[in-house]
Amino acid sequence: MDIEEFRRAGYQAIDRICDMYYAMQDSKRPVVSQAEPGYLRQALPASPPEKGEDYALIADDYQKLIVPGLTLWQHPSFFAYFPTASTFEAILGDLYATSVPNPGFNWSCSPASTELEAVVMDWSAQMLGLDPAFYNTSGVGGGVLQTTASDSALVAIVAARARYTSLHPSVALEDLVVYTTTQTHSLGAKAALVLGLACRSLPVKAEENFALRGEILKVALKEDHAKGKRPFVLVATVGTTSSGAVDRIDEIGAVVSEVPGMWMHVDAAWAGIALACPEYREFCQLDAINTYADSFCTNFHKWGLVNFDASTLWVRNRKHLTDALDITPEFLRTKHGDAGTVIDYRNWHLALGRRFRSLKVWFVLRGYGVEGFRTYIRRSIGLNETFADLVRGSSVLELVTTPSLALSVIRVSPSISKMSAQELNVLNRVFWSRVSSRPEIYLTQTDLNGVFCVRFAVGSLMTTEEHIKQAFNILTEEAEEALRLYHSTPPA
Amino acid sequence: MDIEEFRRAGYQAIDRICDMYYAMQDSKRPVVSQAEPGYLRQALPASPPEKGEDYALIADDYQKLIVPGLTLWQHPSFFAYFPTASTFEAILGDLYATSVPNPGFNWSCSPASTELEAVVMDWSAQMLGLDPAFYNTSGVGGGVLQTTASDSALVAIVAARARYTSLHPSVALEDLVVYTTTQTHSLGAKAALVLGLACRSLPVKAEENFALRGEILKVALKEDHAKGKRPFVLVATVGTTSSGAVDRIDEIGAVVSEVPGMWMHVDAAWAGIALACPEYREFCQLDAINTYADSFCTNFHKWGLVNFDASTLWVRNRKHLTDALDITPEFLRTKHGDAGTVIDYRNWHLALGRRFRSLKVWFVLRGYGVEGFRTYIRRSIGLNETFADLVRGSSVLELVTTPSLALSVIRVSPSISKMSAQELNVLNRVFWSRVSSRPEIYLTQTDLNGVFCVRFAVGSLMTTEEHIKQAFNILTEEAEEALRLYHSTPPA
Incomplete structure (x- = not known):
């Protein structure tokens, strides 16, 4: 393909992407x-x-x-998992990025790539209200783009392990333990699996909104230390996948800070983006994050308007990353790298090469501005409130947990008859099976301490009140049908 | 930005990318x-x-x-590191991919994404001559796209560790050893660092073209086993970064296969692409790869015409990947995943979410066809031969190793005076410092068992004989100047 053929093919691709967006706007295209x-x-x-x-x-x-x-995933009726952001600004940034293949491992690979990443990470940190200790300009802490929250957690745990074992050189790898909760995303358990380390899921309670409390952590630490085990990192969550739960970062941060060398990674893959709005900072425990977190992650590619992948990871001390990850053979040495005057991002992540991801973040932050970004977040939360209100008024659906930001967790709950917990789960699996066969909306299921439920996560840029009402009507229809089916089928 | 604004902005981006390519073709734009x-x-x-x-x-x-x-990196005068592929076909594939954000972790995330990946991995395996045991259609082995060769090696080593420790459950992590050679890319040492495992670099000799031999491996295994150490994986290389060396996969594969549970990962990040041409299969030890490799990686984003990132990883037994990496909480369960009728690629890599990378590979394989792909590889190798011939005829430059495919390693070597190895290194650092200040070409340096040298790697689609000659002339000019400076400066 020559340059002029590319021009024509490029125009055509842009046109066809426009067609797809028109079709989604008009709801002509089912989501699933x-x-x-x-x-x-x-x-x-x-x-x-x-x-x-x-x-x-x-x-x-x-x-x-x-x-x-x-x-x-960008469809206005996509309510599954968490939103995966898509904006035209990010698509354009990514198009420019892919047109200049550049593996970005050293500053000198393409100075613009590293420098822009360092700047947009500082811009994002400011927008989210992170402490200046996390800015790249601090020269101590810093921010880096990773592919996903799993990747960010893995990097943080590797850095935590390196710091811990350098402080406690006699500790056996077999005695190290990664702490998560039963509500932590599978990224915690998977990182432990990848690293060959033990993982312990601490219990959380429904009546405490599935948040990890300081006391539970204290007891676990005491137990493990008595057994000679060495919990060295806690993966805390702001906005769990299942229900948007927020661990008590203030309490657990204080406990972790008492354990020499222990690290707290705060995974806020989805909810962290809400920190852009000052009114959600208390709910998301920003002060405690700024006080206690050794590392903090949120995914702009979820709720942050930037197309996949763009996971932002900040660390309080970049030395812990580079101590854990720096390898510099002769063929990777550069003048500026040797002089230490630049960031070489290869030492801040697991791989060597990396995409030029900062470009799409830059396009989005400039195109929306902080105000536009906040407007979008508030609109998502408002739409979820609309949905939650509809559920509150329903005779067949109920909220299982307090709605968290733009996430509601629901189930069918018949007011007419008394059912056991197990019967309710069976009923809700019937409901879920019906809902998941409807191509015009997309939701996903979860399990909250044994309660089977359905999640409703809002975040597409195109979602309006109409889509929320349509979804609620479909859910009501299927809940009623599930109840009818359930009651007409004698138990096995 | 609304849809029509995006259309205009998209056209503009396409036009500006065309402008950049015209400027590169006309050599108006320096590479560095x-x-x-x-x-x-x-x-x-x-x-x-x-x-x-x-x-x-x-x-x-x-x-x-x-x-x-x-x-x-796609500039016709880029001869540094290894090429980073860029084709219009891949840019278009990536543009469509980024327009449909889709994290691809489960088949059901977007069936097209998983299915296309499974197909293009099989197409690529066929083109490279891999054994059908590695095809996804085998149902046993299979292929998956990773971000980079570092990522592929890390995944392979994690799978190797899981298999080894399941066979030898009493082995302590502290006793496990990752084997590489002194010429293995830093990805081997970095993976060990990430996993907290020991790494041993086996020696290779200049007179054996820096290839690892079976005898050296045997001796090392004996030594380590005697010490109670457990080498469980060997990262072998086809086409090292420094000099394009090819380990003796036949010899070392036979040795590895004698050690119960030991794994051989073959990293052919750059050179593996040459397997597309039947005439390079013997050089790249295809038969031995097909006989002995537990996993094999090559990067289509290096020499394979697909824009970054697209690292292809094949395993002989997918169960070793999924046994090591599968975590399935309720919120990730799906009908087809539960039934086991589909691939859920989240269990084949480290993270959860993943880009829709197969699209750009598909666009390239179809746009070029196997013939077009081979023509391009042969042209790169031919251009490197042209370069090597010029060096062979030079009075100031010499080849340090036999050229390997599209890579030559050179240094300044004055025929007029006898210099010590150390003096030659000093001279060549002067040469290198001059070459690296020339923005119109880009090369990188390396160290081969103490010999400082400069690498010349060919691979841009736009490189012609003219660019090769221009580069040779600049290198000659700077070599002569380095010699003049060296001889006019009395030793310190």
Whole structure:
């Protein structure tokens, strides 16, 4: 393909992306793909073509074969998992980034890439209200873009392990323990699995909104220390996946700070973005994060208007990252790297090469401004409040937990008859199975200390009150049908 | 930004990318950015804007502030590190991918994403001549896209550790050893660092072209086993970064296969792409890879025409990956995942979310076809041969090792006077310092068992014989100047 062919193909791609957005706006396109396993392999040849094919054919096959297999995460009726941000500003930033392949591992790979990352991380830290200790300009702490919150947690745990074992050199790896809670995202357990370390999930209670309390942590530490175990890092959460729970960072931070060398990583992959709005900072425990967190992560690619991937990780002391991750063979040495006058981001993450991710963050922060960003966050939360109010007025649905920011957790709860916890779960699995077969909305399920429930997470830029009402109506319809089915089927 | 504003902005971005490519073709733009540390922070405000800014301003700032800070890895005179692929086909594939944010962790996230990845991994395996045991259709082995070769190696080592410790449950983590050679890319040592495991670099010799031999491995294993150490994985290399060396996969594979539970990961990040051409399969030890490798990695984002990032990793047994990495909380369960009828790629890599990378690989494989792909690889190797011939005829430059595929390693070697090894290194550092100050070409340096040298790696789609000759002339000019300076300065 030559430059002029690329120009035409590029215009066409832009046009077709516009078409897709118009179709989503008009709700012509269901959110959930109806593709069945194996649909694509059957449609494609078993081998790559011997001769190059016309681009027109490839582009048309994208529309014909790929698009029907896409579930649209930016669709206005996407309420599953957490939102995956998509904005035109971010798409444009990413397009420029992909046009200048640049693995960004050293400053000298492309100075713009490292410098822009250092700047947008400071801009983002300011917008979220993080303490200046976390800014890159502090020269001590700093921020770096990772791929995902899992990656950020893994990096933080590796840094924590390096710090802990340098302070306690006689500790065996077998005795190290990663602390999470039963509500922590699987990223905590997975990081422990990857590192071959033990992981302990501390209990949290429904009546405390699934937040980890200081006392529980204290007891666990005492138990583990008595057994010769060494809990060296706690993965705390601001806004759990299941219910948006916020651990008591103030209490647990104080406890962690008493354990020599122990690290607290705060994972706020989804909810951390709400820190942009001053009115949610208390709920998200910003003061405690600023006081106690050794590292803090939030994903701009979730609720932060930046297309996947853009996970922001800040550390209070960058030396703990680079001490844990720096390897510099001759072929990676550079004049400025040797002089220590620049950041070489390869020593701040697991891999070597990295995408030029800061560009899309920069485009979004400038295009929206802090005000535009806040307006969007407040609108998401407002729409969730609308939804929660509808549920509060429902005779078949109920809220299982207090709505958290833009997330509600619901279940079918028949007011007409008394059911056991187990029966309610069975009923709700019927409900869930019906809801998940409706392609026009997308929600996901969870389990809260044995209670099966359905999550409703708001965040698409295109979602309006109409979409919320439509979703509520579908949920009501399916709840009523699930109740009818449940009562008409005699128990096995 | 609304849809029509995006259309205009998208066209503009496409036009400006075209402009950049025209400028590179005409050699109007030097390859190396001349930006100084801190240039961008000085040019940008200290805080994000309060109000959203006009997109026109942002796009213009990209040209004004970012572009001058870019070193152009797709530039025809880029001979540093290894090439980072850039094709229009891949840019278009990536543009579509970024327009449908989709974290791809489960099949059901977007069926097209997982299914296309499984297919393009099989297509790529076929093109490279890998054994069908590595195809996804085998149901046993399989392929997955990772971000980088570092990531692929880390994943392979985690799987290797899980398999080894399940076979040898009493082994302490402290006794596990990762084997690399002194010429293995830093990814081996870094993976060990991340995992908190010991790493041993086995020696390789210049007279054996820096390839690891079976005997050296045998001796090391004997030594380590005698000490109670447990080498559980060998990271072998096909095409080392420093000199393109190829370990003797046949010999070391046979040795590894004798150690119960030991794993061989073959890192062919750069050179593996040459397997597309049947005539380089023997050089790259394809038969031995197919016989012995537990996992194999090559980076399509290096020499494989696909924009960063697209690291292809194949394993002989996918169960070793998923046994090591599978965590499935309720909120990640799906109908098809529970049934085991689909691949859920989250269990094949470290993180949870992942980009829709297969799209750009598909666009490239179809756009080029196997023939077009081979033509490009052969052209890169031919251009390197042209360069090597020029060096062979030079009175001031010499080849330090036999050229490997599209990589030559050179140094200044004055035929007129006898110099010690140390003096030659001093001379070559002077040469290198001069070469690295020339913005019109970009090369990088390395150290081969104490010999300081300069690498010349060919791979840009735009490189022609003219660029090779221009580079050779600049290198000759700087070699002569380095010799003049060296001889006119009395030794300290």
